[in-house]
Amino acid sequence: xxxxxxxxxxxxxDAPALERAIVSAHGEDAxxxxxxxxxxxxxxxxxxxxxxxxxxxxxxxxxxxxPLAVRAxxxxxxxxxxxxxACRLGIHHRTGGVAIGEASIVIVAASAHRGEAxxxxxxxxxxxxxxxxxxxxxxxxxxxxxxxxAVAAADDAAAREKAEKLACx
Amino acid sequence: xxxxxxxxxxxxxxxxxxxxxxxxxxxxxxxxxxAGVVARHPALAPYAGSLSAARNLEYTRLxxxxxDADEIAFMPPVSGG
Numbered sequence: 001x002x003x004x005x006x007x008x009x010x011x012x013x014d015a016p017a018l019e020r021a022i023v024s025a026h027g028e029d030a031x032x033x034x035x036x037x038x039x040x041x042x043x044x045x046x047x048x049x050x051x052x053x054x055x056x057x058x059x060x061x062x063x064x065x066x067p068l069a070v071r072a073x074x075x076x077x078x079x080x081x082x083x084x085x086a087c088r089l090g091i092h093h094r095t096g097g098v099a100i101g102e103a104s105i106v107i108v109a110a111s112a113h114r115g116e117a118x119x120x121x122x123x124x125x126x127x128x129x130x131x132x133x134x135x136x137x138x139x140x141x142x143x144x145x146x147x148x149x150a151v152a153a154a155d156d157a158a159a160r161e162k163a164e165k166l167a168c169x
Numbered sequence: 170x171x172x173x174x175x176x177x178x179x180x181x182x183x184x185x186x187x188x189x190x191x192x193x194x195x196x197x198x199x200x201x202x203x204a205g206v207v208a209r210h211p212a213l214a215p216y217a218g219s220l221s222a223a224r225n226l227e228y229t230r231l232x233x234x235x236x237d238a239d240e241i242a243f244m245p246p247v248s249g250g
Binding site: 064132133150153 | 182220
């Protein structure tokens with residue numbers, strides 16, 4: 001069975017499986033519309049880093065509001081499809097305990113040409129950090145802390161524009 | 170009316186629970202539900218200015234009305250990725 005394109009999972013992330021699913025989905029789109037098939041696939045993998053703000057990180061525990069997170073991923077992909085119509089996106093995020101060096105997120109973009117795939121991928125990670133209802137609890141040497149970044153608002157146009165600017169540099 | 174309230178991440182830690190039931194008056198808004206939750210769990214009060222809310226799996230404004238049996242989620246600033 002093909003991997004879901006959008007998922008929140010406690011299992012280790014499988015980037016090649018998501019790549020196959022996205023290339024396949026892109027190919028189905030292209031076959032239906034007569035557009036060119038995939039000529040580029042980008043895979044962004046976010047890893048748990050061993051240092052944060054000068055702290056030695058031991059591990060992260062991710063918590064998600066899973067069904068809303070999947071909807072947020074779908075919304076992000078729809079936004080990206082409006083900006084880069086020939087690009088297909090998939091997003092998988094890990095939950096639970098994640099060790100240093102393990103993947104916490106995988107974003108795959110497939111498109112006819114590389115520019116769109118790179119741009120859509122960068123857009124997607126910026127939007128995930130803005131609106132996905134997911135939280136990291138950092139366990140570091142000497143303590144632990146919930147990391148709190150953006151106040152999520154699905155319809156915040158300024159946040160969308162910021163992500164788009166970063167994607168288009 | 171009765172709604173289900175879900176709390177996440179540090180809000181859940183501070184309240185000591187991930188889910189609670191809240192009775193609200195007809196015409197109540199998300200903000201009213203939040204006020205009721207804070208009354209029961211005062212440690213949540215500092216999050217008033219950095220809160221996200223969802224109603225039945227859609228982000229919503231605090232001014233939105235709630236209806237009976239809604240699932241209302243309150244969320245601190247997010248940090249996925």
